[in-house]
Amino acid sequence: MQPKSHLFKEESTKAIGDANLQSALKNLQTGFVAARARAADGLDEFEALRDEAVTLKDHILANLDFYLERFEEKVTEAGGTVHFCATAEEARQTILELCRRYGAKSVTKGKSMVAEEVALNPFLEANGIEPVETDLGEYIIQLAKEAPSHIIGPAVHKTKEQVSDLFHEHHAKYGRTERLTEAEDLVTEAREVLRQKYFDADVGITGANFLIAETGSTIIVTNEGNGDLTQMLPKAHVVISAIDKVVPTLEDVSTILRVLARSATGQEMSAYTTLSTGPKREGDLDGPEGFHVVLLDNGRSDLLGTDKQDLLRCIRCGACMNHCPVYTAVGGHAYGWVYPGPIGAALDPHIVGLEEARHLPNASTFCGRCEQVCPMRIPLPKIMRHWREEAFERGLPPARERLALKGWAWMARHPWAYRLAARIGIGVMGRLGRRRGGRFRDLPLARAWTKSRDMPAPEGRTFIDRWKAGERG
Amino acid sequence: MSANANARPRVGLFVTCLVDLYRPSVGFAAVKLLERGGCAVDAPLAQTCCGQPAYNSGDRADTAAIAKQVIEAFEGFDYVVAPSGSCAGMIRHHYPTLFADDGDWARRAADLGAKTFELVSFLTGVCGMTEVEAKLDRTVTYHDSCSGLRELKIKEQPRRLLATVDELELVELPTAETCCGFGGTFCIKYSDVSAEMVRRKSDDIQATGADLLLAGDMGCLLNMAGKLKREGADIQVRHVAEVLAGMTDGPAIGEEG
Numbered sequence: 001m002q003p004k005s006h007l008f009k010e011e012s013t014k015a016i017g018d019a020n021l022q023s024a025l026k027n028l029q030t031g032f033v034a035a036r037a038r039a040a041d042g043l044d045e046f047e048a049l050r051d052e053a054v055t056l057k058d059h060i061l062a063n064l065d066f067y068l069e070r071f072e073e074k075v076t077e078a079g080g081t082v083h084f085c086a087t088a089e090e091a092r093q094t095i096l097e098l099c100r101r102y103g104a105k106s107v108t109k110g111k112s113m114v115a116e117e118v119a120l121n122p123f124l125e126a127n128g129i130e131p132v133e134t135d136l137g138e139y140i141i142q143l144a145k146e147a148p149s150h151i152i153g154p155a156v157h158k159t160k161e162q163v164s165d166l167f168h169e170h171h172a173k174y175g176r177t178e179r180l181t182e183a184e185d186l187v188t189e190a191r192e193v194l195r196q197k198y199f200d201a202d203v204g205i206t207g208a209n210f211l212i213a214e215t216g217s218t219i220i221v222t223n224e225g226n227g228d229l230t231q232m233l234p235k236a237h238v239v240i241s242a243i244d245k246v247v248p249t250l251e252d253v254s255t256i257l258r259v260l261a262r263s264a265t266g267q268e269m270s271a272y273t274t275l276s277t278g279p280k281r282e283g284d285l286d287g288p289e290g291f292h293v294v295l296l297d298n299g300r301s302d303l304l305g306t307d308k309q310d311l312l313r314c315i316r317c318g319a320c321m322n323h324c325p326v327y328t329a330v331g332g333h334a335y336g337w338v339y340p341g342p343i344g345a346a347l348d349p350h351i352v353g354l355e356e357a358r359h360l361p362n363a364s365t366f367c368g369r370c371e372q373v374c375p376m377r378i379p380l381p382k383i384m385r386h387w388r389e390e391a392f393e394r395g396l397p398p399a400r401e402r403l404a405l406k407g408w409a410w411m412a413r414h415p416w417a418y419r420l421a422a423r424i425g426i427g428v429m430g431r432l433g434r435r436r437g438g439r440f441r442d443l444p445l446a447r448a449w450t451k452s453r454d455m456p457a458p459e460g461r462t463f464i465d466r467w468k469a470g471e472r473g
Numbered sequence: 474m475s476a477n478a479n480a481r482p483r484v485g486l487f488v489t490c491l492v493d494l495y496r497p498s499v500g501f502a503a504v505k506l507l508e509r510g511g512c513a514v515d516a517p518l519a520q521t522c523c524g525q526p527a528y529n530s531g532d533r534a535d536t537a538a539i540a541k542q543v544i545e546a547f548e549g550f551d552y553v554v555a556p557s558g559s560c561a562g563m564i565r566h567h568y569p570t571l572f573a574d575d576g577d578w579a580r581r582a583a584d585l586g587a588k589t590f591e592l593v594s595f596l597t598g599v600c601g602m603t604e605v606e607a608k609l610d611r612t613v614t615y616h617d618s619c620s621g622l623r624e625l626k627i628k629e630q631p632r633r634l635l636a637t638v639d640e641l642e643l644v645e646l647p648t649a650e651t652c653c654g655f656g657g658t659f660c661i662k663y664s665d666v667s668a669e670m671v672r673r674k675s676d677d678i679q680a681t682g683a684d685l686l687l688a689g690d691m692g693c694l695l696n697m698a699g700k701l702k703r704e705g706a707d708i709q710v711r712h713v714a715e716v717l718a719g720m721t722d723g724p725a726i727g728e729e730g
Contacts, residue, residue: 013665325652329669363663365656365670366529367619385531392531401662405527409535412490412522413542419518426494439702439727448661452668453699456495456727463488463497467516473501473720 003352005336008359012330032322035266057313067213074216078278080291088118102236104202110227111135112207134226149332151318204230208241217277221270236290244312259375264317313376320370342370346383361387433457484512485550490522491691502718503556510600517546523560553589558621561591597630604637607719614646614683618690655696675700687713698726
């Protein structure tokens with residue numbers, strides 16, 4: 001996906017003015033937040049489980065090469081193949097070659113953020129292969145020719161009415177001309193339309209929530225079961241995943257699974273947890289003939305041993321975005337790349353470059369709620385701060401901003417100058433403010449503030465001046 | 474408490490730049506409460522700002538210079554108290570991080586951090602204050618400012634003291650823990666996003682039916698007061714310290730004096 005993160009300001013303003021988007025985002029704020037709170041409160045050992053999951057993931061990251069090698073060995077033993085890909089381009093080419101090897105004209109896809117990261121769909125299309133998204137949310141945005149706006153709810157930015165319009169427009173070719181308005185009917189129609197696609201596909205591509213080193217299995221968790229059909233019916237199953245998804249054992253996975261769904265949707269577990277181990281064996285009734293795991297690095301290993309390594313603990317639950325007041329105000333598309341919200345603000349600058357993504361770590365109030373709800377306790381504000389420091393060192397913020405900041409810092413470091421300026425400035429503002437009823441409706445030097453809110457007037461003399469003069473209240 | 478058990482602990486009031494410039498009455502309310510809590514209070518004249526604007530903008534060098542100045546001005550006190558969870562959190566948690574690799578400054582920053590508190594949590598946690606002598610016949614709602622809430626775990630302390638204010642009724646704001654969109658320089662740099670956040674906040678505040686909004690940080694208060702006033706809402710806005718100190722005679726934030 002071509003990053004558009006440099007347009008964050010323009011896109012966020014547009015998003016705030018988009019009535020459909022705002023109506024869709026409203027549900028997100030109330031639904032997921034309350035559900036997570038209930039799930040966390042309902043499990044006494046939730047905090048202890050989070051700690052356990054963090055310790056486990058840190059251990060994995062410290063021994064990542066070991067577990068990846070072990071995983072590859074086990075996949076091979078089971079009759080599958082692991083393809084290590086350093087870059088997005090390598091991953092795309094590898095998957096294209098696999099599709100060609102199996103003579104694929106169409107592929108079904110289960111949900112995968114990594115596939116979005118490498119921009120797989122447009123690449124396959126450009127090479128004459130039709131990708132069909134089978135996750136309902138992904139299917140909706142594929143029809144709308146959009147990117148996901150959320151990690152677990154790719155179409156969370158769409159209202160039911162917009163989905164109704166999309167289905168009405170795109171399903172006529174399957175003889176379905178009636179306009180549906182009920183959610184349940186829309187889901188049923190999507191199921192029926194997708195059914196034949198599963199049988200027609202030559203290759204099924206899914207993501208993976210986890211890769212199990214001890215067995216060579218890959219795991220996907222879904223609520224729709226579409227992943228099972230995607231991987232079972234075609235000739236080959238191609239898993240695309242990032243290297244940081246490996247976990248030593250099945251038991252370890254159960255620890256993380258217990259915090260994953262609770263953090264994401266407030267469920268105890270997702271409806272389906274599907275394990276895939278190698279291709280169909282002799283005597284198996286079903287299953288693919290080929291099993292391939294495409295493992296993407298794309299800069300992740302560069303994070304190991306750095307102050308941003310904690311990012312690799314992310315299990316893609318989306319809790320940070322559900323709870324982020326910036327994300328819930330502007331939605332995911334404003335972030336301009338695959339991973340939106342706080343995790344995107346911390347991760348995207350590393351993958352797409354800080355020049356491109358400079359706004360993302362800055363567009364946060366540091367309210368800290370993302371870190372509070374992150375099941376893997378990723379210090380997201382701290383990582384955003386690292387990016388701000390790097391951007392500042394490299395001179396990326398606009399000159400006007402840097403100058404204003406330097407001016408303030410100089411004053412703060414010279415108390416005599418600060419006191420003098422404060423006395424004059426606050427004195428004038430206090431007098432003007434009293435004449436204007438205690439607040440300013442328009443301050444030419446603070447239009448960014450007064451465009452939408454009044455600026456309360458200062459009392460008129462500073463505390464320190466009054467304290468120095470012996471006043472005590 | 475201090476070395477001499479009979480001596481009153483000496484508290485350095487970190488008044489915060491926004492209180493100093495905008496709302497000195499909050500500083501005086503803090504002094505009154507601290508004295509009632511048994512402390513001897515002084516406000517060093519060399520103080521300006523804790524350095525957050527620079528720190529949150531990525532300017533580490535200037536932040537360190539400002540922080541050193543704060544450390545020098547305040548390390549002689551038994552405690553440092555600020556009527557702000559954000560500034561107290563900055564000194565308590567971020568100064569030690571800032572100087573982690575800086576020898577003697579690391580020790581001095583850690584020492585200062587360990588004795589720095591937000592006002593209300595200091596009153597309840599260190600002074601052992603369980604009630605205040607104040608009366609206010611209002612229905613109030615309370616916004617939990619983010620830094621205080623998450624960095625310093627300030628949640629029930631202000632509620633506990635507010636419950637002892639005569640005739641005061643507290644109605645909870647369902648989104649009390651959601652950021653109001655101030656965020657220091659965020660509200661200027663991303664003003665449209667900030668405006669949307671405070672618009673939602675303002676709706677939520679008005680839906681409580683309260684006639685007075687309280688919080689513990691001037692930044693959030695200026696932001697929310699500015700929005701409520703712009704919308705013509707009939708809700709006053711004050712710092713929680715003013716109510717606890719019984720100093721509510723003066724004009725509320727953004728109102729005519």
